[in-house]
Amino acid sequence: MSILKRVKDAKKNKKGFTLVELIVVLVILAILAAMLVPALTGYIDKAREKSVISETRSAVMAAQKELSELYGESTADGYADPDLDDLADLAEDLSEVPGEVSGITIADKKITALTYTSKNDKVCNYTWNETDGSVYDVES
Numbered sequence: 001m002s003i004l005k006r007v008k009d010a011k012k013n014k015k016g017f018t019l020v021e022l023i024v025v026l027v028i029l030a031i032l033a034a035m036l037v038p039a040l041t042g043y044i045d046k047a048r049e050k051s052v053i054s055e056t057r058s059a060v061m062a063a064q065k066e067l068s069e070l071y072g073e074s075t076a077d078g079y080a081d082p083d084l085d086d087l088a089d090l091a092e093d094l095s096e097v098p099g100e101v102s103g104i105t106i107a108d109k110k111i112t113a114l115t116y117t118s119k120n121d122k123v124c125n126y127t128w129n130e131t132d133g134s135v136y137d138v139e140s
Helices: 003-012 019-076 084-088
Strands: 100-107 110-117 123-129 133-139
Touching: 019 100, 019 110, 019 123, 019 133
Parallel strands: none
Antiparallel strands: 100 110, 110 123, 123 133
8 A cells, every 4th residue: 555545544544533623512511510619609608608607506506605695703702793894705705706706795695796808808796686596687
């Protein structure tokens, strides 16, 4: 078989994609990616919001625990209520909480409001009342 015939056969049996086919595939992939990116960003934002709410719940439980201990110590000492200075330092005692706790409001020996700022600077406000129960509101 001659070399010239082999070259002609190779051109006839050439299997591969043309440039146009490759460009069409890339355009389709770009369109799909453009549709998926906003959806994924929404899922990521929702996950971060739920994470901040979870950290706020931990902060509220830790603050309630500290408050209960303060009330327990004050009643053991013969006082009806703990010292107000101890209540002011309550937010500083929450070392196990990763973010910053502020704006603690107490009513009837219960944490009724608390503001939590995460390390990502997301702010979550916790409020509690008789009608709605616990409400967590994340600010963007």
